[in-house]
Amino acid sequence: xxxxxxxxxxxxxxxxxxxxxxxxxxxxxxxxxxxxxxxxxxxxxxxxxxxxxxxxxxxxxxxxxxxxxxxxxxxxxxxxxxxxxxxxxxxxxxxxxxxxxxxxxxxxxxxxxxxxxxxxxxxxxxxxxxxxxxxxxxxxxxxxxxxxxxxxxxxxxxxxxxxxxxxxxxxxxxxxxxxxxxxxxxxxxxxxxxxxxxxxxxxxxxxxxxxxxxxxxxxxxxxxxxxxxxxxxxxxxxxxxxxxxxxxxxxxxxxxxxxxxxxxxxxxxxxxxxxxxxxxxxxxxxxxxxxxxxxxxxxxxxxxxxxxxxxxxxxxxxxxxxxxxxxxxxxxxxxxxxxxxxxxxxxxxxxxxxxxxxxxxxxxxxxxxxxxxxxxxxxxxxxxxxxxxxxxxxxxxxxxxxxxxxxxxxxxxxxxxxxxxxxxxxxxxxxxxxxxxxxxxxxxxxxxxxxxxxxxxxxxxxxxxxxxxxxxxxxxxxxxxxxxxxxxxxxxxxxxxxxxxxxxxxxxxxxxxxxxxxxxxxxxxxxxxxxxxxxxxxxxxxxxxxxxxxxxxxxxxxxxxxxxxxxxxxxxxxxxxxxxxxxxxxxxxxxxxxxxxxxxxxxxxxxxxxxxxxxxxxxxxxxxxxxxxxxxxxxxxxxxxxxxxxxxxxxxxxxxxxxxxxxxxxxxxxxxxxxxxxxxxxxxxxxxxxxxxxxx
Numbered sequence: 001x002x003x004x005x006x007x008x009x010x011x012x013x014x015x016x017x018x019x020x021x022x023x024x025x026x027x028x029x030x031x032x033x034x035x036x037x038x039x040x041x042x043x044x045x046x047x048x049x050x051x052x053x054x055x056x057x058x059x060x061x062x063x064x065x066x067x068x069x070x071x072x073x074x075x076x077x078x079x080x081x082x083x084x085x086x087x088x089x090x091x092x093x094x095x096x097x098x099x100x101x102x103x104x105x106x107x108x109x110x111x112x113x114x115x116x117x118x119x120x121x122x123x124x125x126x127x128x129x130x131x132x133x134x135x136x137x138x139x140x141x142x143x144x145x146x147x148x149x150x151x152x153x154x155x156x157x158x159x160x161x162x163x164x165x166x167x168x169x170x171x172x173x174x175x176x177x178x179x180x181x182x183x184x185x186x187x188x189x190x191x192x193x194x195x196x197x198x199x200x201x202x203x204x205x206x207x208x209x210x211x212x213x214x215x216x217x218x219x220x221x222x223x224x225x226x227x228x229x230x231x232x233x234x235x236x237x238x239x240x241x242x243x244x245x246x247x248x249x250x251x252x253x254x255x256x257x258x259x260x261x262x263x264x265x266x267x268x269x270x271x272x273x274x275x276x277x278x279x280x281x282x283x284x285x286x287x288x289x290x291x292x293x294x295x296x297x298x299x300x301x302x303x304x305x306x307x308x309x310x311x312x313x314x315x316x317x318x319x320x321x322x323x324x325x326x327x328x329x330x331x332x333x334x335x336x337x338x339x340x341x342x343x344x345x346x347x348x349x350x351x352x353x354x355x356x357x358x359x360x361x362x363x364x365x366x367x368x369x370x371x372x373x374x375x376x377x378x379x380x381x382x383x384x385x386x387x388x389x390x391x392x393x394x395x396x397x398x399x400x401x402x403x404x405x406x407x408x409x410x411x412x413x414x415x416x417x418x419x420x421x422x423x424x425x426x427x428x429x430x431x432x433x434x435x436x437x438x439x440x441x442x443x444x445x446x447x448x449x450x451x452x453x454x455x456x457x458x459x460x461x462x463x464x465x466x467x468x469x470x471x472x473x474x475x476x477x478x479x480x481x482x483x484x485x486x487x488x489x490x491x492x493x494x495x496x497x498x499x500x501x502x503x504x505x506x507x508x509x510x511x512x513x514x515x516x517x518x519x520x521x522x523x524x525x526x527x528x529x530x531x532x533x534x535x536x537x538x539x540x541x542x543x544x545x546x547x548x549x550x551x552x553x554x555x556x557x558x559x560x561x562x563x564x565x566x567x568x569x570x571x572x573x574x575x576x577x578x579x580x581x582x583x584x585x586x587x588x589x590x591x592x593x594x595x596x597x598x599x600x601x602x603x604x605x606x607x608x609x610x611x612x613x614x615x616x617x618x619x620x621x622x623x624x625x626x627x628x629x630x631x632x633x634x635x636x637x638x639x640x641x642x643x644x645x646x647x648x649x650x651x652x653x654x655x656x657x658x659x660x661x662x663x664x665x666x667x668x669x670x671x672x673x674x675x676x677x678x679x680x681x682x683x684x685x686x687x688x689x690x691x692x693x694x695x696x
Contacts, residue, residue: 012061144352146344153337159220161330181308194251201294236262244304257297319392341379345405350412365479373424380428387435404456407432415466419586426598433601441694447616454609465599468552474545485534495528532577548588555641596641603638604691610634625649662689
């Protein structure tokens with residue numbers, strides 16, 4: 001090619017200029033332009049080779065250029081000729097590339113159109129939600145105002161009260177408490193000697209100083225000064241358990257009490273603002289009591305002995321005086337809250353109207369705050385502990401009334417609202433029924449007390465026992481759809497990019513704030529494009545919720561024999577086109593089983609009361625459950641949800657056993673289900689579910 005260019009220098013200048021302009025107008029690849037240049041140069045050299053002089057070459061060159069015609073047209077013809085001569089594979093690649101470019105341009109315009117969609121709010125799902133939950137009864141029969149007042153009056157448990165409650169309810173807490181108890185008992189003489197020797201450190205404190213430190217002990221937050229550069233410039237805290245172990249270790253090593261293991265700062269302790277202020281004033285004014293570490297060690301050791309020395313190892317043992325003192329104090333703090341809770345439980349229904357917060361910009365059903373369900377559960381637990389304290393102190397009838405109040409309150413939250421509210425209602429109802437069974441096992445109730453108890457339980461659910469209701473979940477999701485999809489216009493009924501993320505909060509990488517999420521808009525757009533349109537999503541969601549409703553109406557046994565899959569096993573849900581449905585679908589099968597568990601507990605409790613009534617009135621246990629129904633002690637026999645028969649009843653020596661075949665759908669002959677530690681599990685899946693005899 002270089003040789004050709006060198007040879008073209010012998011041609012007249014007008015030809016060189018013409019060739020350069022022609023190649024420029026071709027607008028083609030360099031290689032093709034070089035080939036054309038070589039061909040034209042060779043052509044002109046052949047035509048001018050017979051010319052003798054420069055003038056003759058110039059004249060003939062001009063004539064040749066004139067014969068070539070229009071420069072632009074010639075460039076087009078040459079480009080077309082070269083395209084027709086190129087290989088097929090190159091043509092295919094070129095056309096493919098052009099098609100891709102066209103598609104990219106179209107996609108960009110489509111994405112812009114897609115991203116400018118806005119939701120259209122047509123249905124007030126909040127109004128619908130209120131309508132399906134509100135019965136047509138007088139307002140004075142509504143329990144919600146009483147529950148709301150109880151929430152305002154409720155005093156939470158202090159850490160020491162929580163510790164005693166956890167001892168009775170938690171394996172780990174009970175194990176730790178008994179370990180500390182044995183440590184105190186094994187070193188009882190050394191502890192007594194040390195306390196006698198060091199009691200004066202505590203006695204030398206003023207009454208005000210002692211009150212502050214005792215209040216800290218009540219919150220299980222023992223303060224001690226942190227010394228830096230020979231100066232007390234901060235407070236640290238430890239727990240009474242860690243402090244007790246540290247003191248006993250120092251006693252055994254015959255050393256002075258040193259700084260214990262640090263558990264946290266004063267700012268993170270559970271003390272009240274007054275305690276923090278008072279302790280910080282000691283620090284600020286340099287009035288920290290002398291030998292405060294020794295003094296607080298004496299108080300901590302006395303408190304540990306009081307709390308742990310006489311705790312029973314048997315969880316079902318009666319409450320100790322110390323437990324009654326601490327838990328009873330918490331109960332007295334909540335007398336007003338409990339009265340409101342009981343008043344609410346006596347009402348015929350509970351309706352909580354929902355509405356938007358004034359500052360809520362979203363205005364969706366999803367953004368409305370749930371009721372304080374944790375506080376509701378705490379009030380129910382308060383009632384359960386009132387039952388135990390009353391029973392311990394000989395107030396049996398009051399204990400029964402408290403249990404009934406808890407069970408009634410649970411019924412108010414079942415069968416309506418969100419699935420979370422219904423599960424809380426099931427838990428509260430189960431707590432009340434569990435306490436009733438404990439009373440039946442530990443106390444000898446009269447026939448009149450048993451009849452009264454059975455009547456009160458029968459009034460809680462005048463109709464059918466409320467199973468899981470999915471309509472609240474359906475309305476909530478439909479409202480999410482109308483806030484997340486367009487409805488015609490820009491977007492064409494598709495999922496709006498990024499708008500649905502506020503309901504799921506699953507796609508934003510950790511650490512991104514709202515402004516930085518804009519860089520993820522291309523990702524959101526791609527995800528939204530992959531999702532099904534609004535009409536298809538609504539249709540699929542209704543299909544799924546209809547299936548959920550069907551499942552909740554079927555007993556576990558019916559689902560088992562029909563081999564019906566749970567919603568979370570529904571194959572189409574795992575399709576990326578319906579990922580939004582998958583995110584919002586609750587574990588329906590599990591929730592439904594919890595509802596049937598509550599139904600079993602309720603029916604079994606009534607059956608047990610009927611059996612005990614029969615024993616009180618006739619002097620012996622019935623031969624069968626059919627005998628109870630025939631004599632009117634039961635309106636009808638309850639079905640076991642895990643079989644197609646009623647509960648299994650057997651007389652056993654001077655007692656009886658009542659059980660369900662349980663989660664494995666197999667009658668194991670009344671064998672308890674056990675966990676991996678060998679402890680009995682009432683709701684295990686490797687044995688029967690036994691209601692009587694009652695096992696703690």
